Amino acid sequence: MRRVAIDTWRENVAYLHRDCAVYRAEGFQALSKVEVRANGNRVLATVNVVDDTAIVGCDELGLSEQAFALLGVEDGYHVAVSQAEPPASMHALFRKLAGERLRQDDFLAIIRDVAGHRYSKIELTAFVVACHREELDREEVFFLSDAMVKTGQRLNWHEPLVVDKHCIGGIPGNRTTMLVVPIVAAHGLLCPKTSSRAITSPAGTADTMEVLANVELPLDRLSDIVREHRACLAWGGTAALSPADDVLISVERPLSIDSPGQMVASILSKKVAAGATHLVLDIPIGPTAKVRSMPDAQRLRRLFEYVARRMGLALDVVITDGRQPIGRGVGPVLEARDVMQVLENDPHAPQDLRQKALRLAGRLLECHPDVRGGDGYAIARDILDSGRALASMNALIAAQGARGFDHRAPKLGRLVLEVRAQTAGTVAGIDNYQIARIARLAGAPKVQGAGVDLCRKLGDAVAAGDLLYRVHAEYPADLEFARQACARDNAYRLGEAADVPHVFVEF
Template identity: 60%
Template sequence: MSIDTLKIRRIGIDTYHENVAYLNRECSIYRAEGFQALSKIQISINGTRLLAVLNVVDDDAIVQPGELGLSLQAFNYLNASEGTLATVDHAEAPKSMDAVRRKINGERLDQADFDDISHDIVETRYSKMEMAAFLVATGQNNLDRDELLYLTRSMLNSGERMDWHEPLVADKHCIGGIPGNRTSMLVVPIVAAHGMLIPKTSSRAITSPSGTADTMEILSKVNLTPDQMSDIVRQERGCLVWGGTAKLAPVDDILIAVERPLGIDSQGQMVASILSKKLAAGSTHLIIDIPVGPTAKVRHMRQALALRKLFEFVGDRLNIHLEVMITDGRQPIGLGIGPVLEVRDVMQVLNNDPEAPADLRQKSLQLAGRIIEFDPDVRGGQGYAIARDILESGRACAKMKNIIKAQGANEIDLQPGKLSYPVCADRDGVVTHIDNFQTAKIARIAGAPMDKKAGVDLFKKLGDKVTKGEALFQIYAEFPADFKFATKLAQQNSGYSIGEKEQILQPLIAF
């Protein structure tokens, strides 16, 4: 073995979207090159190059002086056997960081700047710290609408694009912030049963107790390749898969991995994330759902209208037919919050169960109806009735079963977590307010979405009468530590307000 090479060793550590390398402090290359912990290094094996963040190790049991340890992601990327010789060198700092620094100083970036940043992120030239700097610099209202267009276009061009060779490819997306709200899992089978193409690529949760992909994963596989996804959509006219494995706008998935622990979800980045993913998935017609409420992501109508203009501006310039629906976001949609509980709600609606959540059913029909009206053979105003007929006839349920089978059905266990705790009303009255953020936080602390059976099951919604000591909702958890923290949080603040009926805020009218 040359003094300039090291044997690679697989280190069983999941570093989640970040390549990490491990060098022993006594390694001759480490001493000779003057590497520092957390610096970037370049690793080369047989012409394949990888950039990784360096961790320095003092334990020979982890990595020996003649070895180069690699995290799971880095090892899998290089696709080489343990013991293969690798060369290690200093990595050049990404040149696009100059643009990030300019943005931090308040300067305006152009298309080339965003293209360079996206390229360097996909090429793993950015550490998570550098990506966090980019996210903070472009967060909140720090992007004008042209910059937002540039960012969206650069994210779109960072990966593959699907072409379905059809004039109408439908999709829908909710901007989030409303617990439950699993409308996509109802809209897709309804629209697909109508015969329209609706390849739904969904994200996993960022700051919520579950994303559509997290919930759908209870029923079927969601980590599908583009070829698998294409075959399923051609066969069933629809799918519900995770967008990450399809390599569609991959820079978005990398940034989401940084946004999640930081709790960052700015409007500009949200618009770029949504539209880049939809365009990469080949969508031509899109419905955007913007819920508005006192504890939703969007809390005021003026904010919703401004966001709608941003979506329309970028959508028009990237040639996607886009319509925005502003909906009632005063409270969670459905009764379950967390993957297993949300699947229960969805299946109840699909099976026309009289116990199914009426609000989830109604909103899903409204969204599906608007999408069906994209069909040139459907008259305006007829979409809702067509969607309702597809649901009530059982065709939507049959279509969902076919999609589940095509994606690869999982063994289904809809029993919630074994640890449970009822949160009760402290007075008589009616439910006047439900805090979306607090109920979602309780569900997350309980373990959702990582623990599929964890979450919150709502028994009362706005306007419902309650008596003192009556259960408002039930917390479910799998592990004692999560259960303890979730129940303590709920005891401090349940997220529910009990009062008089006159105190309930009036609902918004969707349009």
């Protein structure tokens, strides 16, 4: 075996030389599946054929980074390779491709094969597209969610009340989780928060928390932190919670497929697997949010509530304002700055981020039987104003391994682009998608200090030449990509005060 240092992103790939005797004798073809065995372990991988002995020799089998890690043996180890049997669930996949409704055992078989990396990217894409095209009914969504939980690890905290908070995404800078968790933990609720990294956004919760502390924690260390501090803010990738979801996401996001059924299964399977008993779910609505209207939000809410009830999860859905980014910063360092300003009760802290976090924390606190409905917001505000939330966050940062971040002098990308208003008017629209795209082109989240720092929000009056936002980048190429995107569309629409869109929310 030879380790081939290529990150193939959630896909096991095996490399064989075209003149390899095994390749010729077994009749392998490019993109066929092989089974690699060594030291009692086995990995299923997709074959890539190479002609360069610098990659793999004629007597070598190369493995991509993920496949190499899964096999768990050293470079140079002798391995056996053979053709892989087709996944047992392939017949169920073909039925879904034909538009049939699948049973619970069909979904379990498919998800077991997905989690076992028995599907190629082509087969995974076929399943995702079939579920998207032939929209899953609500019972199928439950079957998919339940199968995702059953094929991974499920945590049990041995407590009757374990809370969590989640947003369906699509709103840049919406870093409320990093405020909600220390608030509810300071009140004594158990909140083991495992979050994802960004896939198509400028920062995920784990990316922003990583500016402050280590987020890649072994499960035993994570458990110790939760027991001692009643919470954590960690990356969920090390816990093997709903592993099939991570594999499916690897093909959903490049295709920009985010159907309601797949979204519900993805979110709820992760929460149930993480041991949550109560969940507050944030569904933002707005012209450039994932959900654009109240009827769409209500349909999505009913689907979430049905599946959560079947899975034994108490769910509180909150419909919020998604007309524009939350806070000022978009990108890991900028978002971490906003979070710490709110925790320190800094008068310059973004008030929209503070208020939204307090409302969500209040709803989560009301899950506790001793907190009366309607009292949660005031309790959350008292915890934040008193400094208890800051103390809780500082304890988590220290326990997870502090990174020495100073939010008063954040290390931002050294290259700056200022985007100014071309005409006078009122900010009547901010395109969430375009702001996120500009921040990513500038280098976020890979470059922690890259991103967009907003200076104007909806309803603000601006004169020609006024600063709308700053783009921070570390590398000239990134800044140029962002500059070109801003030139095509700077994401701001100026008009009259009456043009500002109204939104109906539950706060």
